[in-house]
Amino acid sequence: MSETSPRLRAELDGIPTYKPGRPAAADGPVAYKLSSNENPYPPLPGVLESAVAAAHAFNRYPDMACTGLMNELADRFGVPVEHLATGTGSVGVAQQLVQATSGPGDEVMYAWRSFEAYPIIAQISGARSVQVPLTAGEAHDLDAMAGAITDRTRLIFVCNPNNPTGTVVRRAELERFLDRVPSDVLVVLDEAYREFNRDLDVPDGIEIYRDRPNVAVLRTFSKAYGLAGLRVGFAVAHPPVAAALRKTAVPFGVSQLAQDAAVASLRAEDELLGRVGSLVCERARVYEGLVAQGWTVPETQANFVWLRLGERTADFAAVCDAAGVTVRPFPGEGVRITIGEEEANDLLLRTAGAFRKEL
Numbered sequence: 001m002s003e004t005s006p007r008l009r010a011e012l013d014g015i016p017t018y019k020p021g022r023p024a025a026a027d028g029p030v031a032y033k034l035s036s037n038e039n040p041y042p043p044l045p046g047v048l049e050s051a052v053a054a055a056h057a058f059n060r061y062p063d064m065a066c067t068g069l070m071n072e073l074a075d076r077f078g079v080p081v082e083h084l085a086t087g088t089g090s091v092g093v094a095q096q097l098v099q100a101t102s103g104p105g106d107e108v109m110y111a112w113r114s115f116e117a118y119p120i121i122a123q124i125s126g127a128r129s130v131q132v133p134l135t136a137g138e139a140h141d142l143d144a145m146a147g148a149i150t151d152r153t154r155l156i157f158v159c160n161p162n163n164p165t166g167t168v169v170r171r172a173e174l175e176r177f178l179d180r181v182p183s184d185v186l187v188v189l190d191e192a193y194r195e196f197n198r199d200l201d202v203p204d205g206i207e208i209y210r211d212r213p214n215v216a217v218l219r220t221f222s223k224a225y226g227l228a229g230l231r232v233g234f235a236v237a238h239p240p241v242a243a244a245l246r247k248t249a250v251p252f253g254v255s256q257l258a259q260d261a262a263v264a265s266l267r268a269e270d271e272l273l274g275r276v277g278s279l280v281c282e283r284a285r286v287y288e289g290l291v292a293q294g295w296t297v298p299e300t301q302a303n304f305v306w307l308r309l310g311e312r313t314a315d316f317a318a319v320c321d322a323a324g325v326t327v328r329p330f331p332g333e334g335v336r337i338t339i340g341e342e343e344a345n346d347l348l349l350r351t352a353g354a355f356r357k358e359l
């Protein structure tokens with residue numbers, strides 16, 4: 001037998017690994033998970049029932065075209081079905097968008113720091129990542145991004161609100177930026193946290209994309225809708241891009257449980273968005289609490305807050321772990337803290353306050 005291992009693509013060398021948020025400790029005292037931007041509420045009874053009903057037929061493949069979900073989305077967002085594509089979470093759809101546009105020698109641009117999957121999916125495609133630093137205010141620097149476009153740029157992610165900083169891009173600056181992007185470069189507005197936004201100057205990507213053929217919008221059922229474990233997200237894009245997404249999709253990637261639960265969630269939207277409203281109130285409480293303790297916290301429109309702790313990042317995360325609340329450290333940079341249930345937020349505030357006093 002030969003000692004040689006199978007030949008793998010050199011592009012995979014040195015690929016960063018995706019670090020999921022640490023789960024809450026199974027044994028410790030009370031443990032809360034504020035590390036993955038999940039929704040802390042359990043599924044609504046009706047949503048759970050749809051998923052359970054679908055589970056009775058999981059010996060069958062799901063509807064590959066996601067017909068019921070596509071029709072529901074088309075109605076809900078007022079877009080034609082041909083402008084929609086679903087995938088295994090919006091990260092799955094983001095990966096398909098990169099595969100559909102970018103290969104070796106091409107450039108994928110995004111702000112940095114932003115969603116940690118972007119460098120991974122760019123590298124898997126063999127494309128080069130162009131990371132444009134955030135401003136001092138932790139927001140997208142759209143002027144610098146426009147200035148960094150080259151004839152190799154194929155796709156630009158604009159994460160709005162931005163993960164992990166929570167900062168937003170407002171309408172006027174986004175329009176100005178889009179006017180500067182060549183029409184053959186795809187701009188992906190990643191709106192995973194859209195439902196948590198309360199800033200009226202932040203545009204709805206689905207309005208922006210309508211008369212811009214090079215804009216696609218990513219949305220997910222994982223955050224506000226609370227279906228992170230079921231893996232379903234979607235894109236709204238013009239027909240050539242949406243068709244490319246259908247070509248790059250893993251066949252049968254979205255399970256019937258996910259499709260039916262997503263439909264049920266859209267039908268229960270009022271109740272779900274009521275829960276989002278409660279999280280937004282909690283966000284204000286956490287934000288104000290941290291500011292009152294003396295922290296510098298960028299204004300956030302997502303379901304998390306960002307503390308740029310630099311060298312103290314690992315210590316802060318360790319103290320939180322010991323207190324029974326897991327946060328998401330980015331070593332040497334900062335900590336992202338998801339807004340969770342009231343008790344979790346209380347515990348986080350107490351822990352952050354004690355840490356602050358020791359500084």
Ligand SMILES: Cc1ncc(COP(=O)(O)O)c(C=O)c1O
Nearest residue numbers: 089090091115163192220222233
């Ligand atoms: C900005 C952003 N986009 C996309 C995703 C992917 O979410 P999902 O694949 O669960 O839809 C996330 C998840 O953390 C995110 O933060």
